[in-house]
Amino acid sequence: MRAMILAAGKGERMRPLTLHTPKPLVRAAGTPLIEFHLRALADAGFRELVINHAWLGQQIEDHLGDGARFGLSIRYSAEGEPLETGGGIFRALPMLGDEPFLVVNGDVWTDFDFLHLRRPLDGLAHLVLVDNPEHHPGGDFCLDAGMVHDAVAGKPNLTYSGIAVLHPHLFAGCQPGAFKLAPLLRQAMAEGRVSGEYFSGRWVDVGTHERLADVERLLKAEA
Template sequence: MKAMILAAGHGTRMRPLTDHTPKPLLQAGGKPLIVWHIEKLARAGFRDIIINLAWLGWKIPAALGDGSRWNVTLHYSDEQSEGALETAGGILKALPLLGNAPFLVVNGDVWCDYPCLPYALPEHDLAHLVLVNNPAHNPQGDFALSNERVANAGEPRYTFSGIGYYHPALFAGLSAGKHPLAPLLRAAMDAGQVSGEWFAGDWRDIGTPERLAELDRDLTANA
């Protein structure tokens, strides 16, 4: 199974830290955020990892190289000429690198101790989402979870972690360009094609300098 790390966002909420550094290269616990993901994926057995690029994107391959230091191969999907294509648009552009089998996608701006192991999508499903408890900045949650199925409506409601497994067919019919992921997921949920799980471990949306500083303190203290 291949994996993709979403790293094309502008990181406007992280300014001024992201004025000259792409958010995935901001450091916490002595290493860039994206390196935490690469190390975890490598430990889980992933060997091909795709990273999309946009804002200051050239700095990411300059810092990470080909991935050989982690015993993985890094592939880059360059969106710099188009501007960030949003989540679904970025995945669509990267599909030639991801191939025809289901794959894992991880948001580059989260930190989580979810193991990210390869996962076999149930037959006929288009996605499997990892959901977490609702943080203070998203108290209403995103989706409902019941009997390992994810739905638009219902209780209890959880927050999408930014970690998901997708079948390429989820993106069928999309034209090249900017596309958000949520409408595709909601349509698949209505068709009963999205499974999910609740993860109760440590998950953080590193969306502000304050959250980054808090993560850095915690990781440094636990080193």
């Protein structure tokens, strides 16, 4: 199974750190955020990785190189301008092959074991869901008997972690350009083709300076 890290965002809420450094290379306790994913993916047995980038993306390529020092083979999908999540993945599909692949947002930090996702995919997508963080109290989706549905008022909802396994067929009919992933997922949910699981471990959406500080506190606590 191949994997993709989404690393094309500008990280505007983390300025001035991201004025001259791409968000995936912002450091937490001395380590660039993206390196936590690289090590976890390698530990889980992944070897082929695609990383998309846009803002200051050459810095990512220069820092990570071909991935050999992490035990990985990295290919890059450079975007002249951000294509959003759906468009970015669609552009990279030729590098990801015809089989289901893992995708993870480059701006989350977690101790999730990616090995759990190295298994056959029944459907078009499998999402990892987490408890709703303070900055996203309403959640995204509902998990019921292993299947994921669109959020429903009055039912307990969970937040999409930014970790998933996707089948290339999810993007059937899509055209090059910028578009979001969520509408594709919701259409597949309506067809009963999206499974999911709940993760109760450590997970932080590193979108602000405050949440970056949260990650550093977690890392120092385990040091």
